[in-house]
Amino acid sequence: MQWTKKDLLGLEYLSPEEIELILDTAESFKEVSTREIKKVPALRGKTAVNLFYEPSTRTRVSFEVAAKRLSADVINIAAETSSVRKGETLIDTGKNIQALKADIVIMRHSCSGAANMLARSLDISVVNAGDGWHEHPTQALLDIFTLKEKLGKIKGLNVAIVGDIAHSRVARSNIWGLTKLGAKVTLCAPEILLPPGIETTGAKTSSNIDEVLKNADAVNVLRMQFERDEGAAFPQQLDYFKKFGITEERLSRVKKEIIIMHPGPINRGIEMSSGVADGDQSVILEQVTNGIAVRMAVLFLVSQAKEAKS
């Protein structure tokens, strides 16, 4: 299996084999972070630019750590403090970064499709770190990596995604990735947060959290994104917690162990109780650790693909 894509834009565009290749490569990279000297020279002399048009701490830092552990140089650009405020277009910003002879642009943007557009305009690699409601491929890859590590396989698993499906790029990337690898995905949310037509992706939908938990091997709990909505469409926070929040009481009614995931940052007492977030079934912090390995694998593969082409 060879990696041939210069960009990583979304899991929709990858074959199951390409997803497996990223996961297998990430498994090898995980060991690097356990060393006393947590660094390998694979991307020595390469420059990665973090271009973030939306606030982010964990994804940006995770990419930065990943790039540095591969010995790449990292430059961070936050759009609020850059020429974007003077009216520069995304493509112009991208071309300027390319003219600086950077090798990889890691971009987060509030518009769906922004990464695809940038990738078409540039010869250097573009890695999507989240675009609007479209995709957040590395988050889904690290979720799937963590699941595979915990349960040994993805094929045949029942995975529930609970929460704000409508506004969630994490949900979309997870649906693509999980179904391509043979898992069954159930989306669980109040009806107003389930976008019409989402079933065409192959995922089932439900608004009964207790039923969904009964059949699930793992639950990916999404953050309620209050910043994306003025509040009209969202149910009251307390009401949501009562009907959909993952609590110890709710989990105790399910006979088996369920793996609890969350992409962070957690709203404690809204999506899940503190007891669940910190409990034995939670793998939330392991997801953060695995995120580094997955992003190292992605950065390594896209930069190798470019070398092979030229």
Added chain:
Amino acid sequence: MKEKAKILDQEGINRAMIRIAHEIIEKNKGSADLCIIGIRNRGVYIAQRIAACIKQIDNVDVLTGALDITLYRDDLALASGQPLVRKTEIDFDINDKNLVLVDDVLYTGRTIRAALDALIDFGRPKSIQLAVLVDRGHRELPIRADFVGKNIPTSKKESVEVRLKESDGSDEVLIAEKE
């Protein structure tokens, strides 16, 4: 690839392993503080076999590990194909150990250069020695082996194929002509 000659058969490989095990013990005056690390893939199997021989001779379980050197290759940026990154597994402290690095074939020496760089990132062994099943010559770097199963003079047009039971189903070393 046209097969030209069989250089070692199963017995030949076994005898080489046993001799190398004896030489390692002799040079290091026993097997205390010894560890053996194989370079992926076939070096790992040879390392395990040498460790098993040392166990038979000295009744000591020598620490063994596996090293993947992909991320340290000097041709990573040039490689036309794409090397698969595999796992490095060294679950012990290499500081102050007498470390024996093992590979199947010693050729240009560039793999060993990468392996040395990788090992130094893990710590500071007391010494690093090199054991190979086959030394085929044509070095491009100032590197030599301490323990050699068999020296095989080759031309650069030939290729040396090591087959091991663990990865290839049989034990043999062949010389083939590149066509």
